[in-house]
Amino acid sequence: MFRSDLTRFADRAEAGRLLAERVKALGPRDPVVYALPRGGVPVAAEVAAALGAPLDLVLVRKIGAPGQPELALGAVVDGDAPEVVLNADIVAATGASEAFIAAARLRELAEIERRRARYLTGLAPVDPRGRTAVVVDDGLATGASARAALRALRRRGAARLVLATPVAPPETLKAMRGEADDTVCAVEAEVFFGIGAFYRDFHQLTDEEVIASIAAYRERMGSNA
Template sequence: MSHIFANRHEAGKALADRLVRRGYVDPVVLALPRGGVPVAAVIADALNAPLDLVLVRKIGTPGQPELALAAVVDGDEPQLVVNEDVRRYTGVSDAELEAMKARQLAEIERRRTLYLAGRAKVPVEGRTVIVVDDGIATGATVRAALKGLRRQKPARLILAVPVAPADTLARLRPEVDETVCLETPAPFYAIGFYYLDFTQVDDDEVIDLLARHGRPPAARQQAD
């Protein structure tokens, strides 16, 4: 099976239809940039919820950047989640891993400045937090995001994605209160295989979506 979704907007609509029926209390939608932002924007509209970011970066394997060695999520104490199987295979040292972590934290700070333009983060403590991406493969990046968010004490932590492998979802379930995934193809190929249009999301699109959807819902409706 291929091309389950026409594009990220359609995937967001399909996820939103599922999430709206669940009646979440005081939700906030957090997107993983960049690909998760167009999906999450549709969901935020449907739930009448604020949209914000969870800033996390994959640390790729040297020479194989698409193979996730680890992931880091920002915060007062940045969370590093390591794929130990990949690390044993590659033999990456502690010093090398720390250097890669530092580079990705610098990129996180760049994106925070660029995307949020000084806007305060939406508070998540005591709220229903819905973490959204356009799909999951290994889950290292998402796992880091979830671990970082759990420390911020949400009332409920929900993972919502259009497509992911079943075994990855199973590994992530201990990190969340609920998972919502529309498709779990087997065998699982690259995420883009399940989209007809998987054009890379650029910074300008992220900035535009956050500018339009990052405001409180009442203010957004008044402006529209």
């Protein structure tokens, strides 16, 4: 890990290649790489390629605050019993009611199902049981989505959890170390104005780009994908 408030990645693929070097140095045993879509997919594809590991998705949706949808109250991740993780201090500060959170949860679960149908049609999920699950996103702000993903994968039987991200503020990383067995971050940003500030190209990926990225990875890796 290195500290910098000026480093900018060219794009998510470059960030993924730099991150992959650090993840590979951990020597993860029998790894599976799980991307947080949309933005985490091209980053995770580079990590998975470096490890020669399967690439899968962990579908998580942020629950935004009332009137401030970009402020994360928490997140929900799919599964047999959907995992909901809340940021208690933000819930209290915004006055979000239980009814508001319940409605948001249902709405975001519906979007998760839509994405699953678009992104993973015909692809069987990879079972993390007994394996090293490497969770990858293109950056962390509050870490709510990554926290939900890690807890869900732990519940599904992952033997070891690695959280890997190109950039995050130190306070978020400190909090996440209680969720993952290892955390890997290329840039620990003391001054943090948002993930996009650390990329020259940080356009919002479309569903079509995500699908194309997954297909390109599978073609690149062949039978190892």
